[in-house]
Amino acid sequence: MRILVAIKQVISPDLPANLFEIDPVELRQRADRLPLVASVYDEHALEVALQLRDRHGASVAVVTVGGEPAVKVLRKALAMGAGDAIRIDPAGVDDRDPAVAAALLAEVTMRQAAGLLLCGCQSADWGWEQTGPLAAEILGWPCVTFASAVEQSGDALLVTRPTIDGREVLRVRVPAVITITSGEGNLPRLAQVRAVLHAERQPIQVLYAGKDLAGRAPWPSARIVDLCLPASRSTCVMVEGEGPAEQARQLVAALQQRRLI
Amino acid sequence: MATVLALVTDRALPPTRTTAELLAASGEVAMLTGGSVAAATFGTHAPALAEALATCGAEVVYAVDHEWLDGTLPEADLVAFVAVSRASEAQHILLPADATGRNLAPRLAVRERLGIVTEVTGFAYDDGRLMARRPVYGGKAVAVLEVPPRAVVTIRARAFFPTPLRSAGRVEPIVVDCPPEARTVEVVERVREDRGGVDLEEARVVVAGGRGIGGREGFEVLNELARLLGGAVGGSRAATDAGWIPQSRQIGLTGRSIAPELYVAVGISGSSQHLAGVTGAQTIVAINIDRAAPIFKAAHLGVVGDWRPIVTGFIAELSAREQDALRR
Numbered sequence: 001m002r003i004l005v006a007i008k009q010v011i012s013p014d015l016p017a018n019l020f021e022i023d024p025v026e027l028r029q030r031a032d033r034l035p036l037v038a039s040v041y042d043e044h045a046l047e048v049a050l051q052l053r054d055r056h057g058a059s060v061a062v063v064t065v066g067g068e069p070a071v072k073v074l075r076k077a078l079a080m081g082a083g084d085a086i087r088i089d090p091a092g093v094d095d096r097d098p099a100v101a102a103a104l105l106a107e108v109t110m111r112q113a114a115g116l117l118l119c120g121c122q123s124a125d126w127g128w129e130q131t132g133p134l135a136a137e138i139l140g141w142p143c144v145t146f147a148s149a150v151e152q153s154g155d156a157l158l159v160t161r162p163t164i165d166g167r168e169v170l171r172v173r174v175p176a177v178i179t180i181t182s183g184e185g186n187l188p189r190l191a192q193v194r195a196v197l198h199a200e201r202q203p204i205q206v207l208y209a210g211k212d213l214a215g216r217a218p219w220p221s222a223r224i225v226d227l228c229l230p231a232s233r234s235t236c237v238m239v240e241g242e243g244p245a246e247q248a249r250q251l252v253a254a255l256q257q258r259r260l261i
Numbered sequence: 262m263a264t265v266l267a268l269v270t271d272r273a274l275p276p277t278r279t280t281a282e283l284l285a286a287s288g289e290v291a292m293l294t295g296g297s298v299a300a301a302t303f304g305t306h307a308p309a310l311a312e313a314l315a316t317c318g319a320e321v322v323y324a325v326d327h328e329w330l331d332g333t334l335p336e337a338d339l340v341a342f343v344a345v346s347r348a349s350e351a352q353h354i355l356l357p358a359d360a361t362g363r364n365l366a367p368r369l370a371v372r373e374r375l376g377i378v379t380e381v382t383g384f385a386y387d388d389g390r391l392m393a394r395r396p397v398y399g400g401k402a403v404a405v406l407e408v409p410p411r412a413v414v415t416i417r418a419r420a421f422f423p424t425p426l427r428s429a430g431r432v433e434p435i436v437v438d439c440p441p442e443a444r445t446v447e448v449v450e451r452v453r454e455d456r457g458g459v460d461l462e463e464a465r466v467v468v469a470g471g472r473g474i475g476g477r478e479g480f481e482v483l484n485e486l487a488r489l490l491g492g493a494v495g496g497s498r499a500a501t502d503a504g505w506i507p508q509s510r511q512i513g514l515t516g517r518s519i520a521p522e523l524y525v526a527v528g529i530s531g532s533s534q535h536l537a538g539v540t541g542a543q544t545i546v547a548i549n550i551d552r553a554a555p556i557f558k559a560a561h562l563g564v565v566g567d568w569r570p571i572v573t574g575f576i577a578e579l580s581a582r583e584q585d586a587l588r589r
Binding site for chain 2: 013014016017020022027029041098099121122124125126127128129130133134136137138142143144145146148158161162163164165166167168169170171172173176181182183184187217218219220221222223224225226227228229230236237238239243244245247248249251252254255258260261
């Protein structure tokens with residue numbers, strides 16, 4: 001089976017809040033020279049794909065929708081063990097719109113004759129949670145969202161999904177789209193130094209949205225009309241005290257005063 | 262004709278808080294756009310649940326009463342959603358941003374050529390256009406989106422306050438054929454890992470641990486603290502990914518959204534992904550060794566120091582009070 005894993009490059013979400021700035025014209029986070037990383041759940045999705053390949057045999061390709069700098073996440077994915085990589089250049093389409101990304105991914109999935117499309121359950125930037133399910137519907141494939149593990153069982157997949165009080169296992173017929181959340185069993189593997197060096201030399205296929213791929217969705221998009229910082233919270237009262245026992249006493253006193261205990 | 266359709270994904274009776282919040286959000290959209298609310302229930306309990314909802318605000322409640330809609334065939338749910346959406350001719354279709362809504366809402370939108378807006382925390386009406394607010398960038402920013410005139414919308418847990426609605430509506434049964442493709446995905450096993458304990462969403466007090474807790478054993482200490490406070494225990498993504506606490510207990514953007522009176526965050530740095538799940542908490546207490554941790558920006562009460570002796574002291578104080586109460 002051919003597995004396609006969608007990876008998105010985002011501005012590192014772990015930067016201190018004071019570095020977060022909004023571009024009021026573009027209505028997106030100002031990127032100036034901030035570090036770019038792979039969106040966290042996408043790397044968990046790649047790990048799930050690589051485990052499937054290791055256990056059952058498959059070919060794993062990674063695909064991203066992004067400009068030239070996005071090559072970095074593809075190279076990292078190749079170093080982790082992906083077989084080949086595709087960059088879809090979004091020039092001319094609104095890459096904030098999940099419908100555009102979904103339409104592009106669905107087209108590439110068909111061209112690659114993939115039987116399984118994996119992506120993160122949500123991106124670290126906009127977090128729409130839509131790309132996977134939208135792509136599934138364009139492809140006419142079934143979809144499971146927020147899964148943490150995928151196993152092959154005959155010609156079907158057994159997909160584990162955390163639930164409110166535990167987990168459930170779903171039998172899924174392929175072809176299918178599955179979105180991945182993080183879990184104990186899918187922490188992204190580290191790349192070996194030799195693999196990193198090798199990945200630098202591997203070719204990356206580039207396709208252009210609007211030319212090689214249509215990237216159009218036949219349903220209305222929700223327009224982003226404003227982007228602002230959330231209302232600030234109350235200031236924190238620090239509980240002081242000589243040593244932890246005294247701090248604990250002061251904390252209990254403060255909670256009692258607020259009638260919380 | 263109804264303009265807002267609430268797709269009730271919980272099958273439990275009496276209606277859950279999630280369902281009450283969904284109806285509250287639907288009522289708000291109907292009020293803003295000048296329409297009325299319809300709801301739909303699914304599965305073998307659908308008629309009984311529909312009766313319950315008809316007295317809490319919905320003008321008409323569609324009941325799709327089929328065994329194959331009892332929650333083991335998610336693709337079949339989508340077929341039923343399409344049928345109800347057509348029957349209702351609704352302009353806006355609302356679902357909770359739960360496991361079902363996250364999977365099926367975007368797909369319903371594609372199938373019916375509707376717009377899609379997810380994880381909404383508030384609505385507004387501006388110059389004839391419905392606007393939706395939702396957190397983006399892991400909670401570091403808020404986006405306002407123009408909801409297309411016909412659209413599917415999912416609403417975030419604990420963002421809408423359940424309001425009692427009084428008008429009584431009618432129940433309308435709908436019959437749907439189960440197509441063969443509805444069996445492409447089937448739940449074959451359900452495992453309950455969380456036995457006993459207080460439910461995170463309903464808890465008055467929640468104690469949670471993060472990377473700073475260091476291991477499974479540390480959560481035993483938090484369990485004891487939660488027991489004394491009469492609360493539930495959860496964890497940040499770091500803690501659930503490490504397997505120190507079941508994944509179903511993750512609090513945050515990709516986990517559960519909680520709204521307790523008191524939230525005690527221990528050894529949690531406070532990433533925006535975590536904070537997005539605790540916006541509903543009334544009072545946040547943070548215990549962390551790093552004075553510069555972002556959790557202190559969100560907290561109301563902060564204690565800086567090694568968590569273990571502080572929590573041990575906290576437990577000792579609470580146990581002493583419990584003993585006192587027993588003696589009296």
